[in-house]
Amino acid sequence: MPWREVSMSESRREFVRLALVEGANRRELCRRFGIHPDTGYKWLARWQAGECDLADRSRRPHTSPLRSPADLEARVVGMRLEHSAWGARKIAHRLMRDGVAIPAVSTVHAILFRHGLIVPPPGGAPASGRFEKEAPNLLWQMDFKGWIRLGDGRPCHPLTVIDDHSRFCPGLEACLDQQETTVRTRLERIFRRHGLPEAFFVDNGQPWGDSRGATWSRLGVWLTRLGVGLIHATPYHPQSRGKNERFHRSLKAELFALRRFRDSSELQAALDDWRDLYNHERPHQALAMATPAERWRQSPRSMPEHLPEPIYDQGEIVRRVPLTKDYIAFKGRLWKVPRAFRGEALAIRPLDRDGTYGVFFAANHITTIDLTKPKSVGHLSEQPSVISPV
Template sequence: MPWREVSVMEQRREFVRLALQEGANRRDLCRRFGIHPSTGYKWIQRKQASQELIERSRRPRTSPARTAAELEERILAVRDAHPAWGARKIASCLERAGHSSPALSTIHEILRRTGRIVPAPGGPPATERFEMSAPNLLWQMDFKGWVRVGNNVQCHPLTVLDDYSRFDLCLQACADQRDETVRDRLRTTFRHYGLPDAVFVDNGSPWSDSSGEHWTRFSVWLLKLGVSVIRSRPYHPQSRGKDERFHRTLNAEVFALRCFRNLTAAQDAFDAWREVYNFERPHEALNQQVPASRYRPSPRMMPDRLPSPEYDSTETVRSVSTTKSYVHFKGRLWKVPQAFGGERLAIRPLSVDGQYGVFFAAHQVATINLTNGKSVGDVPEQVSAISPG
């Protein structure tokens, strides 16, 4: 009702008083007060019946299609146990437990109506994706941004995710991001799940060296285990979208809900949540299946001793000094990446005359160019060709 004055109730009372006067032109009054005739006659009838002129609720007296209270309680129980889960995951859990599930829109409305849903910030999620064809072909690895726990200690969560299954292989509360810290955690992971074909990392520490060289002692360690290193394109974190999305889920379902007094308490929470994530939490990208349903350990076992590369007896093999990263070839010293200090490298001719490749096993790490007397820096590890951006 478009009443034009400040007090709606006063306008209604005045309208009704005038309309009930003898000889009043009620339709003309409706026009003057700017209301529809049906609205005007409604207030006149209520006044004649000695009823209040207040607005009445338009809510139906009965809702025969409303979800049963027992089912609502089940939905809210799942949500309360997992506050970051949405309608799809809740529906999947109900069906897996043998209960019927209403439409996803109904579950969403129940969550909204009971104040358990918070609109997600930002726009719709990215839709461009890639996926390996089997487990252990590629593991995505990264540190989630650090968080502060009790006693002003920093917690650096190390995460390793299988690209095909989204199975969380490693979730560790680390005190730092040093090379040896990562190796120590990965040794345990490799013993439990075997070795992947490749790991997918960004260009930060400890995967890259602060001097600008891509090769690090960490990546050389992986090469000795037969694990290739693939780097994402600089400034393209979306290429490691599965691990980035995992970090967002970790933040929503663990860090947003509690604080931790120390790293041990954080690790206890990680271990408990990791079980839920891998074996209970339905994953939308897996058609609401759990990651464990698609993951199998790698048949490539972690060796007891770190192997060294083997070269043919006819090859030119040089040992790199532990103090200066050079190899001696054709009467000169040639620069190689510092990460290969103390290692044995093979020098093999390339298809271009006057050029030789410096190889660590099957991986070319530098190029020697006899025509200009210089070595071409280091040959970096493989840069991802699967970056969507």
């Protein structure tokens, strides 16, 4: 016959019934049921007091004098539900800023844990050690977050721009493509509102890089004319752009998780709201729980009304690259230059070694002419290199 499982409550009721039988040897019953006599007499007392279930009682104390007040717990839980990716530190500092007395960050953590709102972070402990520019606007980081599918079926590529020093986000744009014209239009609007940075830190992808390995792009040329440098990250080293990657994780967790947007207009409105929250309200752990806006300063460099032309000294050899060709004429021959400089004026300056000339865009040495090598030797645009006749 099948084995019949007996619940703990049934076993205890059976013990009590047998113990109440006249003449029962209660100590022997305790031995047979594998319990201490004190436990047996406790069950008897509960039964005689009218308790029929005999289930285990909670060991929770009747009062918790050190427990946080109910209104405080409600504020903590409410803020966590409103900002699901915020941890105890951010919530504590935000509540203190609102005038709420918080005993300790550990108290907020305990409240979150007690309400089942603590989730272990993925990937283990965070990386230690980082670099940081000493002032705002010395370096901005720019990248596309991974694309998302909109409700109308079109892909969208959120463009993110953050300041390296303050983590302030001057731009968060819903772009329908990753083309140079789109990025330039969005950057123009950001520059007119927040001013120009000294330089951008970017990866090697388009539109700030070139799929063939060239680092000069049309966007890079445009930024150079504005006096903004373009620094490319070392390939296959995403850790060098940790601030941008961390920003993307926050954006995903706090805005994109389990949400879908009908079109780019709806997404842009959501990005604007989240950017305002991120810049002005959300405490940042890397900033000692200050907000990015508290460390941000407006750039003193304004966006010019007209794009400046590079200035060359009088008497320099200057050649303008044709709009449809990738070469310049020098010494009776044609020399290849990066495609990004179509239509731009370049200067040719002699170098230290005889027969070699540098090709410059403003102060930037973009490639080298070597008159001593008549044959083609290839062309690498990401560093000064020999260029050859067509």
